[in-house]
Amino acid sequence: MTMTDDQLISILRDSGYKVTPQRLAICNYVLSSKEHPTAEHIHSEIVKKHPAISLNTIYQTMDMLIDLGLVQEMRFSGSSSRFDSNTSVHVNIICQKCSKIQDFESEGIRELWSRILAEMNVEPVGQRLDVYVLCDECKR
Amino acid sequence: MTMTDDQLISILRDSGYKVTPQRLAICNYVLSSKEHPTAEHIHSEIVKKHPAISLNTIYQTMDMLIDLGLVQEMRFSGSSSRFDSNTSVHVNIICQKCSKIQDFESEGIRELWSRILAEMNVEPVGQRLDVYVLCDECKR
DNA sequence: CTCCGTGCAAATGGTTTGCATCTTA
DNA sequence: TAAGATGCAAACCATTTGCACGGAG
Numbered sequence: 001m002t003m004t005d006d007q008l009i010s011i012l013r014d015s016g017y018k019v020t021p022q023r024l025a026i027c028n029y030v031l032s033s034k035e036h037p038t039a040e041h042i043h044s045e046i047v048k049k050h051p052a053i054s055l056n057t058i059y060q061t062m063d064m065l066i067d068l069g070l071v072q073e074m075r076f077s078g079s080s081s082r083f084d085s086n087t088s089v090h091v092n093i094i095c096q097k098c099s100k101i102q103d104f105e106s107e108g109i110r111e112l113w114s115r116i117l118a119e120m121n122v123e124p125v126g127q128r129l130d131v132y133v134l135c136d137e138c139k140r
Numbered sequence: 141m142t143m144t145d146d147q148l149i150s151i152l153r154d155s156g157y158k159v160t161p162q163r164l165a166i167c168n169y170v171l172s173s174k175e176h177p178t179a180e181h182i183h184s185e186i187v188k189k190h191p192a193i194s195l196n197t198i199y200q201t202m203d204m205l206i207d208l209g210l211v212q213e214m215r216f217s218g219s220s221s222r223f224d225s226n227t228s229v230h231v232n233i234i235c236q237k238c239s240k241i242q243d244f245e246s247e248g249i250r251e252l253w254s255r256i257l258a259e260m261n262v263e264p265v266g267q268r269l270d271v272y273v274l275c276d277e278c279k280r
Numbered sequence: 281c282t283c284c285g286t287g288c289a290a291a292t293g294g295t296t297t298g299c300a301t302c303t304t305a
Numbered sequence: 306t307a308a309g310a311t312g313c314a315a316a317c318c319a320t321t322t323g324c325a326c327g328g329a330g
Contacts (some may be wrong), residue, residue: 018169018309019304022310052311053312055295056295059296060310075215075217077221079294081217091260104260108256109259112255113256116231116253117271118254119246119248119249120244120271123273124271124272125236126236127271127272129270130265131266132266153330158328160329161284163285197286197287200321221318
Protein backbone atom coordinates (compact mmCIF):
# COMPACT_ATOMS: atom_id res chain seq x y z
CA MET A 1 0.00 0.00 0.00
CA THR A 2 1.94 3.02 -1.27
CA MET A 3 1.13 6.42 0.25
CA THR A 4 2.58 9.91 0.45
CA ASP A 5 4.91 10.95 3.26
CA ASP A 6 2.20 13.30 4.51
CA GLN A 7 -0.35 10.52 4.77
CA LEU A 8 2.15 8.30 6.51
CA ILE A 9 3.17 11.03 8.95
CA SER A 10 -0.48 11.65 9.84
CA ILE A 11 -1.08 7.98 10.51
CA LEU A 12 1.97 7.71 12.77
CA ARG A 13 1.20 10.91 14.70
CA ASP A 14 -2.48 10.01 15.08
CA SER A 15 -1.47 6.78 16.78
CA GLY A 16 1.10 8.44 19.01
CA TYR A 17 4.17 7.26 17.14
CA LYS A 18 6.95 9.75 16.56
CA VAL A 19 8.23 10.42 13.09
CA THR A 20 11.91 9.76 12.45
CA PRO A 21 13.91 9.58 9.23
CA GLN A 22 14.57 5.87 9.85
CA ARG A 23 10.88 5.13 10.25
CA LEU A 24 9.94 7.01 7.12
CA ALA A 25 12.57 5.18 5.11
CA ILE A 26 11.57 1.76 6.41
CA CYS A 27 7.84 2.40 5.97
CA ASN A 28 8.22 3.74 2.47
CA TYR A 29 10.26 0.75 1.46
CA VAL A 30 8.12 -1.92 3.08
CA LEU A 31 4.75 -0.44 2.14
CA SER A 32 5.68 -0.19 -1.52
CA SER A 33 7.51 -3.51 -1.74
CA LYS A 34 5.87 -6.44 -3.49
CA GLU A 35 8.62 -8.81 -2.40
CA HIS A 36 7.38 -9.76 1.07
CA PRO A 37 10.88 -8.98 2.32
CA THR A 38 12.58 -10.40 5.41
CA ALA A 39 13.89 -8.14 8.19
CA GLU A 40 17.39 -8.83 6.92
CA HIS A 41 16.38 -7.85 3.41
CA ILE A 42 14.76 -4.61 4.61
CA HIS A 43 17.86 -3.82 6.63
CA SER A 44 20.19 -4.33 3.68
CA GLU A 45 18.04 -1.92 1.68
CA ILE A 46 17.72 0.83 4.30
CA VAL A 47 21.39 0.67 5.31
CA LYS A 48 22.24 2.26 1.94
CA LYS A 49 20.75 5.57 3.08
CA HIS A 50 21.09 5.10 6.86
CA PRO A 51 24.43 3.36 7.36
CA ALA A 52 24.05 3.07 11.14
CA ILE A 53 20.58 1.53 11.14
CA SER A 54 20.24 -1.56 13.30
CA LEU A 55 18.25 -4.73 12.71
CA ASN A 56 16.54 -3.95 15.99
CA THR A 57 15.02 -0.81 14.52
CA ILE A 58 13.73 -2.81 11.57
CA TYR A 59 11.99 -5.26 13.91
CA GLN A 60 10.55 -2.49 16.06
CA THR A 61 9.24 -0.64 13.04
CA MET A 62 7.66 -3.83 11.76
CA ASP A 63 5.94 -4.22 15.14
CA MET A 64 4.63 -0.70 14.70
CA LEU A 65 3.34 -1.38 11.19
CA ILE A 66 1.69 -4.58 12.36
CA ASP A 67 0.11 -2.66 15.23
CA LEU A 68 -1.19 -0.09 12.73
CA GLY A 69 -2.61 -2.90 10.63
CA LEU A 70 -0.51 -1.91 7.64
CA VAL A 71 1.59 -5.05 7.51
CA GLN A 72 1.13 -8.74 8.20
CA GLU A 73 3.90 -11.04 9.40
CA MET A 74 4.24 -14.47 7.82
CA ARG A 75 6.38 -17.11 9.48
CA PHE A 76 7.70 -20.16 7.69
CA SER A 77 9.66 -23.27 8.55
CA GLY A 78 13.38 -22.98 8.17
CA SER A 79 13.51 -19.31 7.23
CA SER A 80 12.92 -15.85 8.64
CA SER A 81 9.63 -13.99 8.72
CA ARG A 82 8.35 -12.27 5.63
CA PHE A 83 6.45 -9.00 5.89
CA ASP A 84 3.44 -8.50 3.63
CA SER A 85 2.07 -5.01 3.07
CA ASN A 86 -0.89 -6.23 1.07
CA THR A 87 -3.66 -6.05 3.65
CA SER A 88 -6.59 -6.84 1.38
CA VAL A 89 -7.85 -10.38 0.87
CA HIS A 90 -5.42 -12.13 -1.45
CA VAL A 91 -3.66 -15.43 -2.03
CA ASN A 92 0.09 -15.83 -1.48
CA ILE A 93 1.50 -18.14 -4.13
CA ILE A 94 4.65 -19.49 -2.55
CA CYS A 95 7.37 -21.50 -4.24
CA GLN A 96 8.38 -24.45 -2.06
CA LYS A 97 11.88 -24.42 -3.40
CA CYS A 98 13.03 -20.81 -3.71
CA SER A 99 10.53 -19.22 -1.28
CA LYS A 100 9.50 -16.59 -3.80
CA ILE A 101 6.07 -15.18 -2.95
CA GLN A 102 3.65 -13.77 -5.49
CA ASP A 103 0.33 -12.20 -4.58
CA PHE A 104 -2.85 -13.05 -6.41
CA GLU A 105 -5.83 -10.80 -6.03
CA SER A 106 -9.11 -10.47 -7.91
CA GLU A 107 -12.74 -9.62 -7.47
CA GLY A 108 -13.63 -13.25 -8.14
CA ILE A 109 -11.41 -14.45 -5.33
CA ARG A 110 -12.73 -11.92 -2.84
CA GLU A 111 -16.24 -13.04 -3.74
CA LEU A 112 -15.49 -16.76 -3.39
CA TRP A 113 -13.62 -16.18 -0.15
CA SER A 114 -16.51 -14.20 1.34
CA ARG A 115 -18.76 -17.14 0.56
CA ILE A 116 -16.36 -19.44 2.41
CA LEU A 117 -16.49 -17.09 5.40
CA ALA A 118 -20.27 -17.00 5.22
CA GLU A 119 -20.40 -20.79 5.28
CA MET A 120 -18.15 -20.89 8.36
CA ASN A 121 -20.16 -18.17 10.07
CA VAL A 122 -17.19 -16.41 11.66
CA GLU A 123 -16.23 -12.75 12.06
CA PRO A 124 -12.63 -12.68 10.84
CA VAL A 125 -10.11 -10.13 12.08
CA GLY A 126 -7.72 -11.29 9.38
CA GLN A 127 -6.70 -14.19 7.17
CA ARG A 128 -3.76 -15.80 5.47
CA LEU A 129 -4.24 -17.77 2.28
CA ASP A 130 -1.15 -19.63 1.11
CA VAL A 131 -0.84 -21.85 -1.93
CA TYR A 132 2.39 -23.82 -2.22
CA VAL A 133 3.69 -24.46 -5.70
CA LEU A 134 6.86 -24.96 -7.69
CA CYS A 135 7.42 -21.73 -9.60
CA ASP A 136 8.21 -21.83 -13.30
CA GLU A 137 11.93 -21.35 -12.73
CA CYS A 138 12.18 -24.07 -10.08
CA LYS A 139 10.09 -26.47 -12.16
CA ARG A 140 12.88 -26.80 -14.72
CA MET B 141 -5.88 -39.12 10.05
CA THR B 142 -6.23 -42.06 12.42
CA MET B 143 -4.93 -45.44 11.25
CA THR B 144 -4.12 -48.86 12.66
CA ASP B 145 -0.64 -49.76 13.89
CA ASP B 146 -0.29 -52.18 10.99
CA GLN B 147 -1.06 -49.50 8.43
CA LEU B 148 1.36 -47.14 10.07
CA ILE B 149 4.11 -49.77 10.26
CA SER B 150 3.71 -50.50 6.56
CA ILE B 151 3.99 -46.86 5.65
CA LEU B 152 7.15 -46.39 7.70
CA ARG B 153 8.82 -49.59 6.43
CA ASP B 154 7.88 -48.84 2.83
CA SER B 155 9.68 -45.53 3.07
CA GLY B 156 12.73 -47.02 4.75
CA TYR B 157 11.99 -45.75 8.26
CA LYS B 158 12.52 -48.13 11.15
CA VAL B 159 9.72 -48.82 13.56
CA THR B 160 10.36 -48.02 17.21
CA PRO B 161 8.00 -47.84 20.19
CA GLN B 162 8.68 -44.10 20.48
CA ARG B 163 7.76 -43.49 16.86
CA LEU B 164 4.58 -45.49 17.11
CA ALA B 165 3.51 -43.62 20.22
CA ILE B 166 4.26 -40.21 18.73
CA CYS B 167 2.59 -41.00 15.41
CA ASN B 168 -0.51 -42.43 17.03
CA TYR B 169 -0.87 -39.38 19.20
CA VAL B 170 -0.21 -36.75 16.55
CA LEU B 171 -2.21 -38.38 13.77
CA SER B 172 -5.29 -38.69 15.94
CA SER B 173 -4.99 -35.30 17.64
CA LYS B 174 -7.33 -32.50 16.65
CA GLU B 175 -5.42 -29.99 18.77
CA HIS B 176 -2.66 -29.00 16.34
CA PRO B 177 -0.21 -29.62 19.20
CA THR B 178 3.22 -28.05 19.65
CA ALA B 179 6.37 -30.17 19.96
CA GLU B 180 6.36 -29.38 23.68
CA HIS B 181 2.75 -30.49 23.98
CA ILE B 182 3.44 -33.75 22.15
CA HIS B 183 6.44 -34.36 24.38
CA SER B 184 4.48 -33.84 27.58
CA GLU B 185 1.94 -36.37 26.35
CA ILE B 186 4.39 -39.07 25.20
CA VAL B 187 6.60 -38.74 28.27
CA LYS B 188 3.82 -40.37 30.30
CA LYS B 189 4.49 -43.70 28.60
CA HIS B 190 8.12 -43.11 27.59
CA PRO B 191 9.69 -41.21 30.48
CA ALA B 192 13.09 -40.85 28.80
CA ILE B 193 11.81 -39.44 25.49
CA SER B 194 13.61 -36.33 24.34
CA LEU B 195 12.24 -33.26 22.56
CA ASN B 196 14.76 -34.02 19.85
CA THR B 197 12.97 -37.27 19.03
CA ILE B 198 9.68 -35.40 18.80
CA TYR B 199 11.16 -32.97 16.27
CA GLN B 200 12.76 -35.75 14.25
CA THR B 201 9.56 -37.73 14.16
CA MET B 202 7.69 -34.63 13.01
CA ASP B 203 10.23 -34.25 10.21
CA MET B 204 9.51 -37.82 9.24
CA LEU B 205 5.74 -37.29 9.25
CA ILE B 206 6.13 -34.13 7.18
CA ASP B 207 8.34 -36.05 4.76
CA LEU B 208 5.65 -38.74 4.52
CA GLY B 209 3.07 -36.05 3.83
CA LEU B 210 1.03 -37.01 6.87
CA VAL B 211 1.53 -33.78 8.79
CA GLN B 212 1.84 -30.08 8.00
CA GLU B 213 3.87 -27.66 10.11
CA MET B 214 2.36 -24.26 10.89
CA ARG B 215 4.61 -21.51 12.18
CA PHE B 216 3.34 -18.43 13.97
CA SER B 217 4.76 -15.23 15.38
CA GLY B 218 5.75 -15.40 19.00
CA SER B 219 4.98 -19.07 19.60
CA SER B 220 6.18 -22.52 18.66
CA SER B 221 5.13 -24.50 15.61
CA ARG B 222 1.85 -26.36 15.58
CA PHE B 223 1.56 -29.70 13.80
CA ASP B 224 -1.59 -30.35 11.79
CA SER B 225 -2.48 -33.91 10.82
CA ASN B 226 -5.45 -32.83 8.73
CA THR B 227 -4.01 -33.04 5.24
CA SER B 228 -7.20 -32.38 3.31
CA VAL B 229 -8.30 -28.90 2.22
CA HIS B 230 -9.66 -27.13 5.29
CA VAL B 231 -9.68 -23.78 7.05
CA ASN B 232 -7.86 -23.23 10.35
CA ILE B 233 -9.90 -20.95 12.55
CA ILE B 234 -7.33 -19.44 14.89
CA CYS B 235 -8.01 -17.37 17.98
CA GLN B 236 -5.71 -14.34 18.06
CA LYS B 237 -5.71 -14.27 21.81
CA CYS B 238 -5.46 -17.85 23.10
CA SER B 239 -4.06 -19.48 19.91
CA LYS B 240 -6.68 -22.20 19.93
CA ILE B 241 -7.07 -23.72 16.47
CA GLN B 242 -10.24 -25.27 15.15
CA ASP B 243 -10.53 -26.93 11.76
CA PHE B 244 -13.41 -26.23 9.44
CA GLU B 245 -14.02 -28.58 6.56
CA SER B 246 -16.94 -29.06 4.20
CA GLU B 247 -17.80 -30.02 0.67
CA GLY B 248 -18.87 -26.44 0.01
CA ILE B 249 -15.51 -25.08 1.03
CA ARG B 250 -13.56 -27.60 -1.02
CA GLU B 251 -15.71 -26.61 -4.01
CA LEU B 252 -15.24 -22.86 -3.51
CA TRP B 253 -11.52 -23.30 -2.93
CA SER B 254 -11.10 -25.35 -6.10
CA ARG B 255 -12.74 -22.49 -8.00
CA ILE B 256 -10.23 -20.07 -6.50
CA LEU B 257 -7.41 -22.36 -7.63
CA ALA B 258 -8.94 -22.57 -11.09
CA GLU B 259 -9.06 -18.79 -11.32
CA MET B 260 -5.39 -18.56 -10.33
CA ASN B 261 -4.43 -21.30 -12.76
CA VAL B 262 -1.81 -22.93 -10.50
CA GLU B 263 -0.96 -26.53 -9.65
CA PRO B 264 -0.80 -26.52 -5.87
CA VAL B 265 1.34 -28.95 -3.91
CA GLY B 266 -0.35 -27.78 -0.73
CA GLN B 267 -2.14 -24.90 0.94
CA ARG B 268 -2.73 -23.23 4.25
CA LEU B 269 -5.95 -21.37 4.90
CA ASP B 270 -6.01 -19.43 8.16
CA VAL B 271 -8.81 -17.25 9.49
CA TYR B 272 -7.98 -15.18 12.56
CA VAL B 273 -10.80 -14.55 15.01
CA LEU B 274 -11.53 -14.00 18.66
CA CYS B 275 -12.99 -17.23 19.96
CA ASP B 276 -16.18 -17.19 22.05
CA GLU B 277 -14.28 -17.54 25.30
CA CYS B 278 -11.82 -14.76 24.52
CA LYS B 279 -14.55 -12.46 23.25
CA ARG B 280 -15.91 -12.06 26.80
C1' DC C 281 26.47 -57.20 12.28
C1' DT C 282 25.23 -52.89 10.30
C1' DC C 283 22.55 -48.97 10.12
C1' DC C 284 19.51 -46.10 11.94
C1' DG C 285 17.15 -44.05 16.02
C1' DT C 286 17.57 -42.22 20.58
C1' DG C 287 18.84 -39.07 24.25
C1' DC C 288 21.92 -35.94 26.02
C1' DA C 289 24.38 -31.70 25.58
C1' DA C 290 25.95 -28.03 22.97
C1' DA C 291 25.32 -24.96 19.03
C1' DT C 292 22.46 -22.09 16.06
C1' DG C 293 20.08 -18.14 14.50
C1' DG C 294 16.12 -15.29 14.16
C1' DT C 295 14.04 -12.33 17.31
C1' DT C 296 13.69 -9.79 21.73
C1' DT C 297 15.34 -7.22 25.67
C1' DG C 298 18.20 -3.91 28.51
C1' DC C 299 20.22 0.18 28.53
C1' DA C 300 22.71 4.52 27.59
C1' DT C 301 22.37 8.06 24.27
C1' DC C 302 20.04 10.90 21.02
C1' DT C 303 15.54 12.98 18.79
C1' DT C 304 11.04 14.37 18.41
C1' DA C 305 7.25 17.13 19.74
C1' DT D 306 12.17 18.88 28.88
C1' DA D 307 9.63 14.69 28.86
C1' DA D 308 8.53 10.70 26.27
C1' DG D 309 9.89 7.91 23.03
C1' DA D 310 13.32 6.11 19.32
C1' DT D 311 17.86 4.38 18.14
C1' DG D 312 21.89 1.32 18.14
C1' DC D 313 24.72 -1.69 20.49
C1' DA D 314 25.34 -5.85 23.06
C1' DA D 315 23.56 -9.46 25.57
C1' DA D 316 19.75 -12.61 26.37
C1' DC D 317 16.18 -15.75 24.69
C1' DC D 318 14.28 -19.82 23.15
C1' DA D 319 12.48 -22.86 19.64
C1' DT D 320 14.82 -25.78 16.77
C1' DT D 321 18.98 -28.21 15.00
C1' DT D 322 23.29 -30.57 15.23
C1' DG D 323 27.07 -33.71 17.04
C1' DC D 324 27.96 -37.71 19.09
C1' DA D 325 28.10 -42.11 21.87
C1' DC D 326 25.10 -45.70 22.93
C1' DG D 327 21.37 -48.94 22.04
C1' DG D 328 17.85 -51.32 19.39
C1' DA D 329 15.78 -52.74 14.78
C1' DG D 330 16.19 -55.51 10.86
